[in-house]
Amino acid sequence: MPGAILFDLDGTLTDAKPGIVRSIQYALSEMGYAVPDPEALGWCVGPPLHRSFARLLNRDEPVEGHHCVEDSLIQQALTLYRQRYATLGMFESTLYPQVPDTLKALRVAGYRTFVATSKPQVYANQIISYFSISSLFDRVYGSEFDGTRSEKGDLIRYILQTENLSATTTVMIGDREHDIIGAKLNQVAAIGVTYGYGSLQELQAQGANWIVASPTELLQLFGLNLV
Numbered sequence: 001m002p003g004a005i006l007f008d009l010d011g012t013l014t015d016a017k018p019g020i021v022r023s024i025q026y027a028l029s030e031m032g033y034a035v036p037d038p039e040a041l042g043w044c045v046g047p048p049l050h051r052s053f054a055r056l057l058n059r060d061e062p063v064e065g066h067h068c069v070e071d072s073l074i075q076q077a078l079t080l081y082r083q084r085y086a087t088l089g090m091f092e093s094t095l096y097p098q099v100p101d102t103l104k105a106l107r108v109a110g111y112r113t114f115v116a117t118s119k120p121q122v123y124a125n126q127i128i129s130y131f132s133i134s135s136l137f138d139r140v141y142g143s144e145f146d147g148t149r150s151e152k153g154d155l156i157r158y159i160l161q162t163e164n165l166s167a168t169t170t171v172m173i174g175d176r177e178h179d180i181i182g183a184k185l186n187q188v189a190a191i192g193v194t195y196g197y198g199s200l201q202e203l204q205a206q207g208a209n210w211i212v213a214s215p216t217e218l219l220q221l222f223g224l225n226l227v
Contacts, residue, residue, distance in 0.1 A: 003169030009117035011175035011196025019092030046176035152182025
C-alpha cells in the first residue's frame with residue numbers, strides 16, 4: 001500500500017554543491033583561514049554543516065546526539081556561511097533532471113511525500129518554493145539554526161511522530177551515509193541514490209535497502225513510470 005516517502009534535499013532533489021562550497025569558502029576566507037579548492041570540499045555537501053566546519057577548523061566534532069552549536073569558532077563560521085548562503089548560495093543550485101516528473105508520478109500513485117533535510121527549514125522552504133515544486137510535497141522538514149534536528153535520525157523521528165507515520169510504510173531516500181544511518185535508527189527502509197554526492201561504497205556500507213542511479217530507476221523500484 002502507498003505510504004510516505006522522505007526525500008533528502010541536497011544531492012537527492014537538487015545539485016546544490018556550487019552554492020554550499022562557495023559559501024564555505026567565503027566563511028573560511030572571512031575568518032582568515034586557507035581556502036580549499038572546490039574539489040576538496042565536496043565531502044561537505046550532505047552532512048550537518050556544523051560537523052563539516054568542525055573538521056575544517058580542526059575543532060572537536062560534536063558528539064552524536066549533541067545538537068546545539070556551542071563552539072564559538074564554529075558558530076562564527078556558521079554565521080558567515082549563512083550571510084552568503086541566504087542571499088546567494090541557496091539559489092546557486094539546480095534540480096536534477098526528471099525530479100519534478102518523478103515526484104508527480106509518486107503523488108499520482110498515492111504516496112505522501114516530504115522533504116527531510118539537515119539544512120535549516122527556513123532555507124529548505126525557500127529552495128522548494130524557488131523551484132516551484134512546493135505542491136509536490138505534503139510538507140518540508142529541516143533543522144533549526146541552533147542545530148536541533150540537524151542529525152538525520154532525530155529529524156526522521158520527529159517527522160514520524162509529527163505526521164503520525166508508520167516506520168514500516170515509510171522510506172527515506174538520500175545520497176549520503178547520514179540518510180541511511182538516520183533511517184536505520186528509526187527502523188525505516190532506506191534507498192540510496194548514486195547520482196548525488198555520496199559514493200556507492202558508503203551507501204552499501206551503511207546497509208541501504210536499495211540503491212538506484214537515477215530518478216527513473218527510483219520510479220521503477222516503486223513499479224511506476226513517468227507520467
